[in-house]
Amino acid sequence: MQVPTFSDVEKAHERIKPFINLTPVLSSISINNILGGVFFFKCENFQKVGAFKFRGATNAVTLLSDDDARKGVATHSSGNHAAALALAARNRGIDAFVVMPDNSPLIKIKAVKGYGAEVIFCEPTLQAREETLKNVVDKTGAVEIHPYNNFNVIAGQGTVAKELAEEVEGLDIVLCPVGGGGLLSGTSIAIKAMSPETNVVACEPAGADDAFRSFYGGRLFPSLNPKTIADGLLTSLGTLNYSIIKEKTDQIVTVSEESIVEAMRMIWERMKIIVEPSSAVPLAAVVEKKIDVKNKRIGVILSGGNVDLEKLPF
Amino acid sequence: MQVPTFSDVEKAHERIKPFINLTPVLSSISINNILGGVFFFKCENFQKVGAFKFRGATNAVTLLSDDDARKGVATHSSGNHAAALALAARNRGIDAFVVMPDNSPLIKIKAVKGYGAEVIFCEPTLQAREETLKNVVDKTGAVEIHPYNNFNVIAGQGTVAKELAEEVEGLDIVLCPVGGGGLLSGTSIAIKAMSPETNVVACEPAGADDAFRSFYGGRLFPSLNPKTIADGLLTSLGTLNYSIIKEKTDQIVTVSEESIVEAMRMIWERMKIIVEPSSAVPLAAVVEKKIDVKNKRIGVILSGGNVDLEKLPF
Numbered sequence: 105m106q107v108p109t110f111s112d113v114e115k116a117h118e119r120i121k122p123f124i125n126l127t128p129v130l131s132s133i134s135i136n137n138i139l140g141g142v143f144f145f146k147c148e149n150f151q152k153v154g155a156f157k158f159r160g161a162t163n164a165v166t167l168l169s170d171d172d173a174r175k176g177v178a179t180h181s182s183g184n185h186a187a188a189l190a191l192a193a194r195n196r197g198i199d200a201f202v203v204m205p206d207n208s209p210l211i212k213i214k215a216v217k218g219y220g221a222e223v224i225f226c227e228p229t230l231q232a233r234e235e236t237l238k239n240v241v242d243k244t245g246a247v248e249i250h251p252y253n254n255f256n257v258i259a260g261q262g263t264v265a266k267e268l269a270e271e272v273e274g275l276d277i278v279l280c281p282v283g284g285g286g287l288l289s290g291t292s293i294a295i296k297a298m299s300p301e302t303n304v305v306a307c308e309p310a311g312a313d314d315a316f317r318s319f320y321g322g323r324l325f326p327s328l329n330p331k332t333i334a335d336g337l338l339t340s341l342g343t344l345n346y347s348i349i350k351e352k353t354d355q356i357v358t359v360s361e362e363s364i365v366e367a368m369r370m371i372w373e374r375m376k377i378i379v380e381p382s383s384a385v386p387l388a389a390v391v392e393k394k395i396d397v398k399n400k401r402i403g404v405i406l407s408g409g410n411v412d413l414e415k416l417p418f
Numbered sequence: 419m420q421v422p423t424f425s426d427v428e429k430a431h432e433r434i435k436p437f438i439n440l441t442p443v444l445s446s447i448s449i450n451n452i453l454g455g456v457f458f459f460k461c462e463n464f465q466k467v468g469a470f471k472f473r474g475a476t477n478a479v480t481l482l483s484d485d486d487a488r489k490g491v492a493t494h495s496s497g498n499h500a501a502a503l504a505l506a507a508r509n510r511g512i513d514a515f516v517v518m519p520d521n522s523p524l525i526k527i528k529a530v531k532g533y534g535a536e537v538i539f540c541e542p543t544l545q546a547r548e549e550t551l552k553n554v555v556d557k558t559g560a561v562e563i564h565p566y567n568n569f570n571v572i573a574g575q576g577t578v579a580k581e582l583a584e585e586v587e588g589l590d591i592v593l594c595p596v597g598g599g600g601l602l603s604g605t606s607i608a609i610k611a612m613s614p615e616t617n618v619v620a621c622e623p624a625g626a627d628d629a630f631r632s633f634y635g636g637r638l639f640p641s642l643n644p645k646t647i648a649d650g651l652l653t654s655l656g657t658l659n660y661s662i663i664k665e666k667t668d669q670i671v672t673v674s675e676e677s678i679v680e681a682m683r684m685i686w687e688r689m690k691i692i693v694e695p696s697s698a699v700p701l702a703a704v705v706e707k708k709i710d711v712k713n714k715r716i717g718v719i720l721s722g723g724n725v726d727l728e729k730l731p732f
Contacts, residue, residue: 149690154690369727372692377691377692378690378691379690413683413687413732414732416727416730418727418728
């Protein structure tokens with residue numbers, strides 16, 4: 105299985121720079137005081153479409169040959185990848201076909217349509233999503249861009265940690281959420297190349313702990329009935345992602361739902377920024393004292409900020 | 419009545435720079451697209467204590483003679499000025515006495531105490547607040563620092579607009595919320611000195627429209643039973659503030675509660691930052707089309723980000 109190297113991340117970065125936001129790294133004296141470490145938050149909630157997903161999608165779309173691109177791109181997603189792929193396709197002037205479950209929140213459907221994608225609805229099951237996507241691809245000839253189990257997507261996601269490590273030196277730890285593993289595998293590639301002594305620690309909801317079980321169990325275990333407020337982390341680890349993570353990630357810890365909400369609230373109240381529950385999972389691990397941060401410099405990847413204001417957990 | 423000049427704002431800026439955050443100016447392509455102007459948001463929600471108030475309080479506290487400072491500072495406030503004065507006093511190593519109504523939200527009381535101030539409770543009436551403050555000042559000899567009707571506080575608040583105009587050239591309009599008028603008077607002094615052709619437009623909730631009535635009525639009308647979700651703008655315009663505003667502010671418009679909530683939601687959803695309702699009042703004026711922004715460059719001062727997450731209007 106061919107996996108991206110740091111050189112692929114570097115090339116991805118040059119390729120996507122004209123399209124992405126260079127997101128800020130923020131810090132908060134009060135969070136440092138409360139938790140006892142020195143934290144650097146990489147704010148992908150300020151990325152275009154409100155999540156890091158735009159990086160990987162842009163890299164994948166940009167790399168298509170003109171022949172492939174002509175027929176458009178396709179995916180199934182009810183989340184940030186759908187919007188990311190739609191905007192990346194629009195930026196290249198090609199079609200995007202997005203299969204969405206028919207129970208998707210209206211706000212997400214509107215966002216994807218707003219970026220110009222064609223939305224195809226299906227039953228809200230994985231089987232229906234995959235079958236519908238296959239039909240769309242068969243009919244249109246569009247190229248499927250998987251949200252995380254994709255070489256070019258992973259290389260694109262690695263640019264988040266690359267920017268973080270370029271801006272902040274001497275990080276002892278980088279904390280990263282894990283769902284399908286796109287962000288985590290890219291982060292691990294970048295950090296281990298740029299700063300091998302930095303520990304890459306993945307953080308996962310206990311209610312969706314397939315990465316934890318796979319990492320320590322020595323083989324890929326799928327997610328079974330995952331349940332967590334961190335709706336970006338419900339997916340199962342991809343095969344390509346797993347093969348990278350088992351080599352380059354140092355540790356995976358799991359966190360409770362209560363800690364996720366507490367960490368999310370801390371970020372909102374202290375930093376005055378909006379992050380989605382998935383983004384709060386790394387800080388939740390610190391809140392739970394699963395990670396020793398005393399006198400350490402900790403990079404935290406805030407993956408996105410797309411949250412339904414009508415359904416806040418506060 | 420002696421009023422601050424731009425030179426006072428410049429001196430205040432040098433004086434407070436070691437203490438304040440240089441807050442960012444953010445923009446949002448989607449808000450530009452929705453509203454049809456080019457907006458530059460000056461983010462005082464990222465200021466220390468979460469609001470611009472820290473600038474004025476720091477300037478006033480720093481300017482006290484050692485003799486005056488020794489006995490501490492005092493104010494009555496249930497809002498951002500209380501926390502601002504408490505932190506400014508702690509930074510100088512002096513006492514702060516803050517009179518707060520006994521129905522203040524616990525979170526605000528904790529914040530003020532957290533910055534080391536002594537909190538004195540009173541009945542929740544203006545009369546009780548003023549009498550209690552007088553007693554505290556008589557007893558302690560502390561210097562009263564008024565939240566807005568104060569020369570040095572106004573000069574400090576003017577540094578927000580100074581930073582905005584230094585960072586963004588060619589602004590056609592600057593929009594600023596108005597409550598007691600500290601921020602608006604400082605903003606008007608700075609903008610009219612730095613960029614006289616820029617229109618300074620104050621925005622006020624229709625439910626607390628004393629500045630609007632005073633500005634167009636030709637004399638100071640107090641606030642009568644003000645009622646608005648923008649809890650930072652309930653206060654009546656100060657005399658010193660009024661004398662500046664009537665000379666240097668170009669226009670005052672009022673907005674509905676519905677528009678304030680809509681604008682607040684737009685800022686949260688599109689910019690992924692947390693602002694308090696008072697901060698959304700300027701953009702509410704654009705939402706209501708009270709201000710023509712077409713093809714214009716508009717500076718918007720986001721005054722603060724302290725909002726109770728349990729009581730959101732969404």
